[in-house]
Amino acid sequence: MNRAVTFLLSTLAFTAGTAQADILSEARLGVMQENICVLDCDNADKEPGQNISAELLFASPDFLDLIWSPKPYVMGSLNTQGDTSFGGFGLHWSFQFADKWAFEPSFGYVVHDGELASPFPQGDPQGDAFTEEHVLFGSRDLFRTTFGLHYDINETWGTELIYEHLSHGQVLGNGRNQGIDNIGLRVSYTFDD
Template sequence: MHRAILSFSCILAFAGQASADLLDEARLGVMQHNICVQDCNNADKEDGPNINGELVFKSPDFLSIIWAPRPYVMASANTAGNTSFGAVGLVWNWHFAENWSLEAGEGYAIHDGTLESPFPQGDPRGDAFTEENVLLGSRDLFRTSFALNYSFNERWGGQVMYEHLSHGQIIGNGRNQGLDNLGVRVIYAFGH
């Protein structure tokens, strides 16, 4: 839990330093950690939800060439002491109905989770270790996210979000079990 408090404190400190002209939204929520999406062999290996906080910035003019995504910085702290991570990236938002929008994001994350088993292949302790730990294979990962957003009013909104973390054999090699998280977040929009 201390990681969650520290992560959220860092986000608030960063928000305090950021110019109001640059900051667009702040988001805070809870994510179910390591859910089953496609390959359920690695799901549910780690306990505890993640506390997830994010700052989203207004899109700078030079990003208009790629449909004006908004930059973000985020932190996700696992409440049971398992994999926590921070990420930076871009999110694209498409409004499809009054108060509703879809969001897709791509980013770069660094985590504190397990990379490989400390035991040699064939060691029975290795089997027990891999039953409890997600082996991510690389300290840095891609973070892909999809969300459904709803605006309650001009300032407040809610979001259901899915995120996937993996090195994709691009920024790492070897083990690539990845993480899938699903949760809800509250959105606060700053003045425009």
């Protein structure tokens, strides 16, 4: 696994063990189906495994009140079949729209250990076989955008249906930008305030 992803996953584990209760807000754990078909299905048959995803959310600092008080987060996602794993950080919003229900978007930055480009020259039959099995991200750095539908089971536990998109958006890289779409279910644990 890429050293950067290993570092981020280790940081996530260390942070969970050392964060104080007044800083740490929530922990979330889930299973994601990797690379689902959403709009562009050309790559949806590549890397069809599952990821175990963990995320820690922190209390929103006062200076973020100007942008609807998002919670900073760190996260890691480990692919169970040895395909693309990633880890990173960002901001997570929660907008309650009904009793116990909330819409939860987030935006962040991740690094991954997936493929950037084919190692074979264009036209090489091995290259064609390689690109049929791997998503080519084009950049080690990616944006992570998520949309979640969260339900509070009680004051401590919750569950969430989440969609996640990873891409460099021609901003963090150039060239290949196949990106990836994942969908999954998570459980959340809210720490005492």
